[in-house]
Amino acid sequence: MATTNEELPAKIPFWRDEGKRALVFQAVALVLVAAVGYYLFANTQANLQRQSIATGFGFLDHEASFEIGETVIPYSASDSYSRALLVGALNTIKISFIGIVLTLILGTIIGIARLSTNWLVAKIAALYIEVMQNIPVLLQLFFWYAIFYESFPPPRQALTPVPGVFLCNRGLIFAVPAPHPAWSYMGWTFVAVLIVGWFLNRWGRKRQELTGQEFPAGMITIAMAVVLPLLVWLVAGAPTTMDVPVMRGFNFSGGVTVSPEFSALLLGLVLYTAAFVAEIVRAGIQSVGRGQIEAAMAIGLRPAKVLRLVVLPQALRVIIPPLTTQMLNLLKNSSLAIAIGYADFVSVANTTINQTGQAIEGVAMIMLVFLTFSLLTSLFMNWYNKKMALVER
Amino acid sequence: MSEDTAQQKKPGREYLDAPITKIGAVAWLRANLFNTWYNSLLSVLLVYGLAVTVPPFFKWAFVDSLWNSSAAACRDIDGACWSIIPQNVKFIFLGFFPTGQEWRPILAMAILIGLVIYSRERHRWRKSLLWMWLIALVVMGTLMHGGVFGMPVVETSKWSGLPLTLMLSFFGIIAAYPLGVLLALGRRSRMPTIKTMCVVYIEMIRGVPLISLLFMSSVMFPLFLPEGVTIDKVLRAQVAIIMFTAAYIAEVVRGGLQAMPRGQYEAADSLGLNYGQTMRLVILPQALKIVIPPTVGILLAAFKDTSLVVIIALYDILKTTKVTLSNPQWTNYSTEAYIFLALLYFIFCYAMSSYSRRLERELHTGR
Structure with missing residues (x-):
């Protein structure tokens, strides 16, 4: 353009100054959000007053007066709402934790199976992934729950696939060893072995750095973890009594019962999420170049070491971020428990909302609890991710 | 490929077929199902598992099943009641x-699915497609809600x-x-x-x-x-x-x-x-x-x-x-x-x- 400097205005008008324009824009946005917020707040206040709904968290100390089917900590209907909600939160943690562990195991197995050289294994794994990913998890939950409730017989005709294990419409009931001090001794021995094993591993690595000699710390730890608790069991008198469930009246007594609600929820969540985890694991393993494996073999590493020292560390770097998303998905999907009647946090909070009418507090608590859980999970996974990340020069 | 080799064959010479372990079904089985001892084991186990589960499911779903019967008839069979x-x-x-108005949601769904199928091809992604979608959404909403052209709300x-x-x-x-x-x-x-x-x-x-x-x-x-x-x-x-x-x-x-x-x-x-x-x-x-x-x-x-x-x-x-x-x-x-x-x-x-x-x-x- 033929404009010269002299023709330009000395001062830029404020609507052309990017900095000032940004300020105005932000102020407008802020005022808008604040106005909408205030409008909703005022409406809510008026509505609450008109419908004479109490506000605040005072209801937490009131008596809950509803039963919860399964609890981690002791709970009765005469306890307060806060305790009921705590029970719900613990149930959410329980299902999510067990679910995540099982999902990781199953997902890894299916992901590896998908890459198997065995045609049948690879095809079945692929079919599994395709089918599970494309059916809503809620439908799967309903399906498993219906299987438990309708296809399994009543307790009297319970199926016994293995002696001591019963499958009926009251859930999965199985025998456990009867209480005996030997069991806790064995547990403590196992923990002690793990601690010793950790130190052994450290010492072994240090020695390898100094002398170049390898020390099979892992194998020794595994051997100790198997043998020592067994020895303790023998020394403590080798208890073999089992707490076998028996029919009494209309239901079983003794043993451990896993409710149909818990089983259906766990089964649905694990089978659904494992399909996604399998795809992530497959992509992670495929991301490690063939050259890496060939190079590792060329410097004389054994197959197990190739996997542990070369393939896994690189694959995990690709796997961990999407895996975190899937774990969070499982955690969030555990809230579907409400649809089949497992008393997780959302379900308890919903009952609380229905009884007290304090919807705002209830929904706010649900959101807060899940935000906290999500945040904690992603903090942990970010820490792990940082630990595994490539150390660049 | 095979024709080429056939043409190269000279008369008066003996030609052997490739060993059965190198081509055809047997070779495929060997390479894909029985290439190592644990793959063989896995294959056998999986085939056994499929043989145990698939035929009963098939029988339940297709042989013993009823496809369009009353609920009472379903009680007498062992199979699936797809009815x-x-x-x-x-x-x-x-x-x-409402009864009598079923054609409206069916038509709306047909428009939706038809439009989705139409939009699959990338060469159709033009401004006109956007307009088609907008019009279709309005039409679908009208069909569902009614209130005009004599359709009850x-x-x-x-x-x-x-x-x-x-x-x-x-x-x-x-x-x-x-x-x-x-x-x-x-x-x-x-x-x-x-x-x-x-x-x-x-x-x-x-x-x-x-x-x-x-x-x-x-x-x-x-x-x-x-x-x-x-x-x-x-x-x-x-x-x-x-x-x-x-x-x-x-x-x-x-x-x-x-x-x-x-x-x-x-x-x-x-x-x-x-x-x-x-x-x-x-x-x-x-x-x-x-x-x-x-x-x-x-x-x-x-x-x-x-x-x-x-x-x-x-x-x-x-x-x-x-x-x-x-x-x-x-x-x-x-x-x-x-x-x-x-x-x-x-x-x-x-x-x-x-x-x-x-x-x-x-x-x-x-x-």
Whole structure:
């Protein structure tokens, strides 16, 4: 353009100054959000007053007066709402934790199976992934729950696939060893072995750095973890009594019962999420170049070491971020428990909302609890991710 | 290939066939099922497992089954009672839509599915397609709601079954997309207030389950409105789904924006384009193209997630099926009903995900 400097205005008008324009824009946005917020707040206040709904968290100390089917900590209907909600939160943690562990195991197995050289294994794994990913998890939950409730017989005709294990419409009931001090001794021995094993591993690595000699710390730890608790069991008198469930009246007594609600929820969540985890694991393993494996073999590493020292560390770097998303998905999907009647946090909070009418507090608590859980999970996974990340020069 | 070798064969010479272990079925089995001892073991175990489970299932599903009978007839058989579907087909698919008006939701669904199939080809992605979609949405809304051209009004509380599922997902996706793009732009903005608001919104929504938003829409939202104003339940759930999906789309779009090289922004600046022009003409067309495959993934998830409206008692196709199952006549055939629904969802989702894979392949050839 033929404009010269002299023709330009000395001062830029404020609507052309990017900095000032940004300020105005932000102020407008802020005022808008604040106005909408205030409008909703005022409406809510008026509505609450008109419908004479109490506000605040005072209801937490009131008596809950509803039963919860399964609890981690002791709970009765005469306890307060806060305790009921705590029970719900613990149930959410329980299902999510067990679910995540099982999902990781199953997902890894299916992901590896998908890459198997065995045609049948690879095809079945692929079919599994395709089918599970494309059916809503809620439908799967309903399906498993219906299987438990309708296809399994009543307790009297319970199926016994293995002696001591019963499958009926009251859930999965199985025998456990009867209480005996030997069991806790064995547990403590196992923990002690793990601690010793950790130190052994450290010492072994240090020695390898100094002398170049390898020390099979892992194998020794595994051997100790198997043998020592067994020895303790023998020394403590080798208890073999089992707490076998028996029919009494209309239901079983003794043993451990896993409710149909818990089983259906766990089964649905694990089978659904494992399909996604399998795809992530497959992509992670495929991301490690063939050259890496060939190079590792060329410097004389054994197959197990190739996997542990070369393939896994690189694959995990690709796997961990999407895996975190899937774990969070499982955690969030555990809230579907409400649809089949497992008393997780959302379900308890919903009952609380229905009884007290304090919807705002209830929904706010649900959101807060899940935000906290999500945040904690992603903090942990970010820490792990940082630990595994490539150390660049 | 074989003809070539045949031509090269000279008469008067003896030719041996390749050993049976190197070609044909035996070789294939060897290479793919029995190449190592543990693969052989796995194959044998799997074949045994399939032999034990598949024939009984086949017998249950196809041989001993009834396909269109009364509930009473089903009680006498061991197989599947698929009759639950044809006997209740109207309620499962259309729910409470008034009798005599069924053609309206069916036509609306046909328009929707037809348009989706029409939009599959990329060479049809032009401005005119956008207009077609807008017109189609209006037509579908009119068909469902009625009130003009002599069609009686059907309240949204009567909208149920498959039309509700499809409507919640498609309207949700269509409304969430622009909102998600705006949120992604906001998150990348250099203005701290805008950026903070977008980050807080996106992270908060992504941190909570969809159920909590649906609860918010069903129990909390009525409190937000001034006295006397009510918004119907379907619309509230729709808003919750839009809010939820938008946050996920925003994150996907942000990925696309981050993948844009700086040079693109600088080139746009040096052409004298302002922010709006830069985004509309240079950045977004490229960024959105990169993220088409993950976006389809989000859409797929949104489609599956609409089934959650069951929990706030909206009558989508899952809920109408459950209502059918609560009829004492049919209550024992939930396995059949759920398998049918699973198949239905699978067909929709599989079509979407294989389309996404096709797009990924097509778009892979350079930007």
